Amino acid sequence: MRPFLLSRDTFHILVALADRDRHGYSIMQEIAERTGGEIRLSPSTLYSAVKRLLEQGFIEELEERPDPEHDDERRRYYRLTKTGKRAAMEEARHLEKLLSDARASGLVRKRA
Amino acid sequence: MSNASKLQAGVLRLYRPFLWLYPAEFRDEYRRELCLAFVDRWREERTLVGLLSVWFHAIFGIFYQAPREHYHMIVHDLRYAFRILRKDLSVTAAAVLILALGIGSTTLVFSLANGLLLRPLPYPQPERIIAVTESSPKDPNETTQISFPNYFDIRARARLLDDIAVFASAQWPIRGEGSAERVPGASVSDGIFRVMGLDPLLGRAISREDDLPSGPKVVVISEELWQRRYGRDPHILGRTIQIDEDRSTIIGVMPAGFHFPDRAEFWVPLQMDPAKAARTDYFLHAVARLKPGVSMEQATSELESLLEQIHRENPAVNNNWIARAIPIRDFVAGSYRKAVITLLVAVGLLLLIACANVCNLLLVKASSRVREIAVRTALGATRRRLLRQLITESLLLGLAGGALGVLLAYAGIPALLSLIPVNLPLWMNFSPDSRVLAFAVGVSLITTLGFGVVPAFGSFHADLTDSLKEGGRGGMSGTRSKFMRHGLVIGEVALSVILLAGAGLMIRSFLALRMQDLGFRPENVLSTSLDWPESRYHDGPPARALLARLTSEVSSLPGVISTSFSSGAPLDDGWGRIFTIENHPVDLKDMTFINHIVVTPGYFHTLAIPLLQGRDFTENDFDTPHIVIVGETFAKKNWPNESPIGKRLRFGPPKNNEPWHTVVGVVADAKHGAYKGEDRASVYLPYNPDITPNVLLVRTAGDPLLLQLALRSRIVTLDSDIVVSRLFSLEQIIARVSWQDRFLTVLFTAFAALAVLLAAVGLYATISYTVSLSTHDIGIRMALGASASRVRAMILRQGMTLAAAGLCIGIVVAFALARLLKTQLYSVSPNDPVTYIAVPIVLILVAALAAFLPTRRATRVDPVIALRHE
Secondary structure, eight states: OOSOOOOHHHHHHHHHHHHSOEEHHHHHHHHHHHTTTSOOOOHHHHHHHHHHHHHHTSEEEOSSOSOTTTOOTTOOEEEEOHHHHHHHHHHHHHHHHHHHHHHHTTSSOOOO | OOHHHHHHHHHHHHHGGGGGGSOHHHHHHHHHHHHHHHHHHHHHOOSHHHHHHHHHHHHHHHHHHHHHHHHHHHHHHHHHHHHHHHHTHHHHHHHHHHHHHHHHHHHHHHHHHIIIIISOOSSSSGGGEEEEEEEOTTOTTSEEOBOHHHHHHHHHHOSSEEEEEEEEEEEEEEESSSSOEEEEEEEEOTTHHHHHTOOOSEEOOOOTTTTSTTOOOEEEEOHHHHHHHHTTOTTOTTOEEEETTEEEEEEEEOOTTOOTTTTOOEEEEOOOOTTTSOTTOOOBEEEEEEOTTOOHHHHHHHHHHHHHHHHHHOGGGOOOOEEEEEEHHHHHHHHHHHHHHHHHHHHHHHHHHHHHHHHHHHHHHHHHHHHHHHHHHHTTOOHHHHHHHHHHHHHHHHHHHHHHHHHHHHHHHHHHHTTOOSOOOTTOOOSOOHHHHHHHHHHHHHHHHHHHHHHHHHHHTSOHHHHHSTTOOOSSOHHHHHHHHHHHHHHHHHHHHHHHHHHHHHHHHHHHHHTSOOSSOOTTEEEEEEEOOTTTSOTTHHHHHHHHHHHHHHHTSTTEEEEEEESSOTTSOOOEEEEEETTBOOOGGGOOEEEEEEEOTTHHHHHTOOEEEEOOOOGGGGTSOSEEEEEHHHHHHHSTTSOOTTOEEEESSSSOOOOOEEEEEEEOOOOOSOSSSOOOEEEEEEOOSSOOOOEEEEEESSOGGGGHHHHHHHHHHHOTTOEEEEEEEHHHHHHHHTHHHHHHHHHHHHHHHHHHHHHHHHHHHHHHHHHHHTHHHHHHHHHTTOOHHHHHHHHHHHHHHHHHHHHHHHHHHHHHHGGGGGGGOSSOOTTOHHHHHHHHHHHHHHHHHHHHHHHHHHTTOOHHHHHHTO
16 A cells, blocks of 8 residues: 555645745746646645645745745745655655556666 | 836736635635735746736636635534534534424424425416405405306406306215215316316316206316226226216316315316306305416406496395405415414424523533633634634534434424324325425524524633633633523523413313313214215105114114214304394395204204203104204394294395294204304204205214224115215314314424423523532532532522523513414413413423422532532
8 A cells, every 4th residue: 555645736846845945936936847847836726735735744834934035035935844755755666666667567668 | 116016916906806715714824825926927927828828727726726625624624523522422412302303393394384385286377376255344354155156257257367167075975886985076167177277187178068057967087086996997088977876977087186176086067057046155166367467456356346246236135245366375275374373483482492402502511612722722723713613513413403303304294194183185295395405404504503603602702811721610701601501591491481371372272172062962972974876865755764764773783872864964064044034134234144954853862952942853844844943042142032932034045935934942052063163053954855964973872983883884784875974973073173273282282392391401401510610619618517408499599590580581472472372262362361370380390390400419519529629
């Protein structure tokens, strides 16, 4: 059984927070960049997911602003928690396994 | 402000309203973030397509996510509410049960109201169907049937009516194929099916030619009769059916469920001759269909002017009566309206008591939850959030109570209908429909508001800091909570007193009705209607011989004391006639009706009606007709201060050719026509060659119902063509004619009993709670030497003070409201002193018990333990 079942958007948000703490718009941007503009979260999708992730304890809201110079003081920043990190890693491993299975079965071409 | 920031502000102005779709908590939390992210995203795009796509994305996202947020929150609230309710299972169960009783009773009564007053009648466009009545100008609310010539003239002249029809319903014996049975049917004029708006399923309806005085013997039957007697024979049309003496050809079958009037199963043409029918013979009911768009008022004013016109043309029979149009619903169900509304009010009061009771329960519970609420507030829950949570809990209780209540109502309907000893008209349908369900849901929701919101708001008024302190007693700050709980109990007691007083009046009225002096002894008398083939036993000597044989056969049955025949069963007969006293002519307008009763000798003996003057009828009177025996009041009124014996009277309108009848005897007054209310005077005639009475009355030594089978078989052995029907004891007849009073009394009493029980439970719970709160005080008092009995008295006094306050308010309100019951009451004043003495006694006894029980616990308090509590 998989310990976590993360939706695509949730996984992307966790990944976006993996390298550093971000505010909402920064998460949206990061995801858009990473996927080459293929996935663009709307604000509503983002914050519904953020709310759920906060409730599950996968992310937390920061008390102070990490980057005061570039920062708009009003924004809220989010950080990946240990649980969140574990969940994201678990999901990533799972995806990896899925991909290798697909390769083994010849469904996906092996990388040279 | 720069252009860019102006634009940005404009964009936000457009975006923000969409955020209202979110739950308030989500909106409060993320509004700013959502706006910021949206503006950033919007600024990123340069092209028109890009901007449009950002907008589309954002709005679509909100429409997609907002309902999900609502859903998440509701699920969360429900889970939490379930947990809370499960934790306090006894309180939850009590609340659900109380609500179920309240909502169930209300739904049950509403089902009655729905079946009688709301559910559309099973005819197309029923709002266009009216009843046409005539009424005396002296008493315009007392409507009556109309005469055939009046109907005939109205039909020819009315412009606002699509059609008008008359009918007289009766039960006729059907013989021939299969067993003989007495079946309800109606003689109708040809328009009846057009007025009701239904075509036959098979064949044709009765035509105007069929309805001519010389018309053919035809009949239209109901689908049910077709099924029952003919097994749905497809070749039914053209077959004949023997209705009483006539063989009639079946020309049509009406669709299933059509039974107008009441339970009619067949319809034969009236075939009356307007030239021969009397204009003052009001024995037909009239119904009509209004032309589209015609109002009741327009129809009434047309009918009024038509009847005036008819009276002007026929001055000899001008009685100044007025014609009226009344909605068909009022015609068929109007007599139930008041009773149903009375019951709705009663059950509404019961529901209020249930609400107050649950409210009280939740208030007590709320005070024990103040800590929980304080903790949640401290952890950042908003007021709105908490309120929502509390209301969700109430809503769950309300809906659970409602669901259980609907089940109770479903189960209650058959029980309720079993209280009704008569066959109700078939259009009445009490099975719950969507309207009843919607009502139940609505009542549950309103009830939830009623009992849930007060305790919910109350919870916030507690002093939070105090509640959080270790050992803080919490509780919605003492006095406010106490004030509310006491107010509720007083209200409950007051409401239950109102119901109790209502029930008391109903019971007194019903007892007065059942104990009234009828003037005859109804115990141990069996009554039955006999229908014999008139071709073999036509009026005169053949019928007389039949009655003699029947009498001797029946008298030989064991336990039979006396036997006689009458033209109508006592209390179940409506044959009335107008009359003139010789030398005292009265204008037609002022004539009154008497009960016209044709009897065989021995009638007064069978019913135990004392003969006061003159003589009883004898067998010899059969051939010496034109004599009567009159009731005492009738004699005194018409021949004051002189002997009525030898005086003469004549039936019918003032100027006619009917013979004079000589009074030969006077009997004590005995009720015959109306059981409840004023009865008409009675005039008895001996059976004679023109009229053969067909209701057999048998007085027995023991229970008359034990004789039913033997009686029936003895008669059928004599002649299997005699149809025996309406075989009831006179006491059963009384139960049948007074069922509405009994029904109302039983229901009202049940509601009042429930109300008193709920109020007692409320009082008990409140006093118990007070005792548990004041354990400390009681401990101190007892430590200071107060005796147990003094403590008991103190607590009892508290309970009785509340009860007395409720009692006083309740009695005053009941006294004011009782006049609304006036029309339902029989020979009991709405201010009946017995009721207003009995109600406080009952209530004080119940309240004393409810307040006494908690006192026992109080005096078991050990002062040492109570004080250590501190």
